[in-house]
Amino acid sequence: MADIARRAENRYGNRPTMKDVAARAGVGLKTVSRVVNAEPGVTADTERRVQEAIDALGFRRNDSARVLRKGRTASVGLVLEDLADPFYGPLSRAVEEVARAHGALLINGSSAEDPGREQELALALCARRVDGLVVIPAGDDHRYLEPEIRAGVATVFVDRPAGRIEADTVLSDSYGGARAGVAHLIAHGHRRIGFIGDQPRIHTAVERLRGYRSAMADAGIPVEDAWMSLGTTVPERVRVAAEAMLSGPGAVTAVFAGNNRVTVTVVRVLAERSRPVALVGFDDLELADLLVPGLTVIAQDAAQLGRTAAERLFRQLDGGSRTPERIELPTRLITRGSGEIPPAD
Amino acid sequence: MADIARRAENRYGNRPTMKDVAARAGVGLKTVSRVVNAEPGVTADTERRVQEAIDALGFRRNDSARVLRKGRTASVGLVLEDLADPFYGPLSRAVEEVARAHGALLINGSSAEDPGREQELALALCARRVDGLVVIPAGDDHRYLEPEIRAGVATVFVDRPAGRIEADTVLSDSYGGARAGVAHLIAHGHRRIGFIGDQPRIHTAVERLRGYRSAMADAGIPVEDAWMSLGTTVPERVRVAAEAMLSGPGAVTAVFAGNNRVTVTVVRVLAERSRPVALVGFDDLELADLLVPGLTVIAQDAAQLGRTAAERLFRQLDGGSRTPERIELPTRLITRGSGEIPPAD
Numbered sequence: 001m002a003d004i005a006r007r008a009e010n011r012y013g014n015r016p017t018m019k020d021v022a023a024r025a026g027v028g029l030k031t032v033s034r035v036v037n038a039e040p041g042v043t044a045d046t047e048r049r050v051q052e053a054i055d056a057l058g059f060r061r062n063d064s065a066r067v068l069r070k071g072r073t074a075s076v077g078l079v080l081e082d083l084a085d086p087f088y089g090p091l092s093r094a095v096e097e098v099a100r101a102h103g104a105l106l107i108n109g110s111s112a113e114d115p116g117r118e119q120e121l122a123l124a125l126c127a128r129r130v131d132g133l134v135v136i137p138a139g140d141d142h143r144y145l146e147p148e149i150r151a152g153v154a155t156v157f158v159d160r161p162a163g164r165i166e167a168d169t170v171l172s173d174s175y176g177g178a179r180a181g182v183a184h185l186i187a188h189g190h191r192r193i194g195f196i197g198d199q200p201r202i203h204t205a206v207e208r209l210r211g212y213r214s215a216m217a218d219a220g221i222p223v224e225d226a227w228m229s230l231g232t233t234v235p236e237r238v239r240v241a242a243e244a245m246l247s248g249p250g251a252v253t254a255v256f257a258g259n260n261r262v263t264v265t266v267v268r269v270l271a272e273r274s275r276p277v278a279l280v281g282f283d284d285l286e287l288a289d290l291l292v293p294g295l296t297v298i299a300q301d302a303a304q305l306g307r308t309a310a311e312r313l314f315r316q317l318d319g320g321s322r323t324p325e326r327i328e329l330p331t332r333l334i335t336r337g338s339g340e341i342p343p344a345d
Numbered sequence: 346m347a348d349i350a351r352r353a354e355n356r357y358g359n360r361p362t363m364k365d366v367a368a369r370a371g372v373g374l375k376t377v378s379r380v381v382n383a384e385p386g387v388t389a390d391t392e393r394r395v396q397e398a399i400d401a402l403g404f405r406r407n408d409s410a411r412v413l414r415k416g417r418t419a420s421v422g423l424v425l426e427d428l429a430d431p432f433y434g435p436l437s438r439a440v441e442e443v444a445r446a447h448g449a450l451l452i453n454g455s456s457a458e459d460p461g462r463e464q465e466l467a468l469a470l471c472a473r474r475v476d477g478l479v480v481i482p483a484g485d486d487h488r489y490l491e492p493e494i495r496a497g498v499a500t501v502f503v504d505r506p507a508g509r510i511e512a513d514t515v516l517s518d519s520y521g522g523a524r525a526g527v528a529h530l531i532a533h534g535h536r537r538i539g540f541i542g543d544q545p546r547i548h549t550a551v552e553r554l555r556g557y558r559s560a561m562a563d564a565g566i567p568v569e570d571a572w573m574s575l576g577t578t579v580p581e582r583v584r585v586a587a588e589a590m591l592s593g594p595g596a597v598t599a600v601f602a603g604n605n606r607v608t609v610t611v612v613r614v615l616a617e618r619s620r621p622v623a624l625v626g627f628d629d630l631e632l633a634d635l636l637v638p639g640l641t642v643i644a645q646d647a648a649q650l651g652r653t654a655a656e657r658l659f660r661q662l663d664g665g666s667r668t669p670e671r672i673e674l675p676t677r678l679i680t681r682g683s684g685e686i687p688p689a690d
Contacts, residue, residue: 083438089429
């Protein structure tokens, strides 16, 4: 109980201040500030004396007060698409690590792929005076954020671009990744290749379809409508789409899956069939190497997406470049077996 | 645009009020309030009339205004262990869904399994005036929260219990689940069974070890020290532990993996070996059914943990029971092949 009382005291007013440290060390306030902020201009001996006073008093720099003095609340918001999608785990963690390194708390929530909910959440976070927002957009019109941006809220879009406003954006190269994945299937002898992707209003889905079309065109292969299916990534929808393009005389011999949700269902569908079908998926999966065959993927670096976006956000907050940029991160082909299966014909 | 404008109108003032409902139903305001809040003292006929007026006007109780009037900020905090652990995805999403249904925003962050960081984050959330906290604790002393709890912050611990304070706690039955999993291996003929778990300061790790010991004792099997290994779940540590107990003349013929992080590495180690070894893992994994053999697991319901904890939190906030309870949710054995492999002897 004594411990709690002391701790509560420390939190609510009796915390040692830099002034206390200065008095105990017998130096000026500016000297303590230099030591605390690791600035030059202090002799080793003085630094040691200040450090001893800091340790004796239990002084800790109050980062949030420091940031508050700049008119900020030392928090940033993250608007996710889905808290339960494993792709966003490493992305969120990376944003949080960068925020923490800047002394800011990360506040997040998810839009559940609903544009109205994205707007509601983003504005609620602004109303709570976050310094900045990292947004994985569900919608395609972000003009609702213009008053907030004018009022000084830093904003970075990640994974998908902003709609109808200019803003910093950090994306993976969806077009190039899908194109490379489909070219890989073509190089292994496939010509009838299916594409199953997310809903056509989602930017990454459209970009990946464009990559598919481009690889097919490069190889001079005419694409049939029946080979392409965009829609929600719920298992039922993906299963129907996969089974349709895998059936009949014109069945595809390979599938390119547009994201991790799609891949999981296509893997299940293929596992039930006797005829081997090649598969390349966009996004890596945790146990991809342990499937039989191992899953060939186009991997994005989700952590690097989050880190880049968050660093960009704090650069805006620190008064850095105000010209919106679009940063595109490369993807990586990882071959493990499923993408190297030859056509069954 | 019309849709957005309408939505904004509804959100910012033109919403039907209880007064509108009362006028339309021809009853007093108190009667409407009783129906809306499911309080007694209203006849069936009156209730039906009020309900018709509610439906006709599209009235919805404004929880967030209600909460704000009570001096609350309509937000709850979630202190996670690791944003990137897929186990916490469905748990977070469930907490968010319940919070949203109560008109509250979910603010979260992670402790990265560091008790100091857990405390810092929990107190930072309290300083931001969250109404309540759902905590997945990293530490084992939560007396630092006592002043906050006294000040009215609702608190629920989930996945692991609170330390040194009384608080609502929602857990999975780690002991019973592990015991059932190990009994399952014994029933398939195993006697030399290894246990690899998380660090011994983590409650679930200790409970699961207790379940392992209990199942072995029930079967009259003396446990050897070399069969048990607790420690961090980083792949390198788990790999060394697994390889040690799988080698030599007294090698185990089956392994019980204490959580999803451990299981992933044990699956990899077993995939490299020619001698078949049985495996049951605590926690399900997304592609568990597609591994060869399929992975037998003790599954927890992560979403149900989150939902139960969040509902408990809002019950506290609505002035419900103030007596801390401990709720334990059952686990489920899912057999898929890996746990039914007989001893190789």
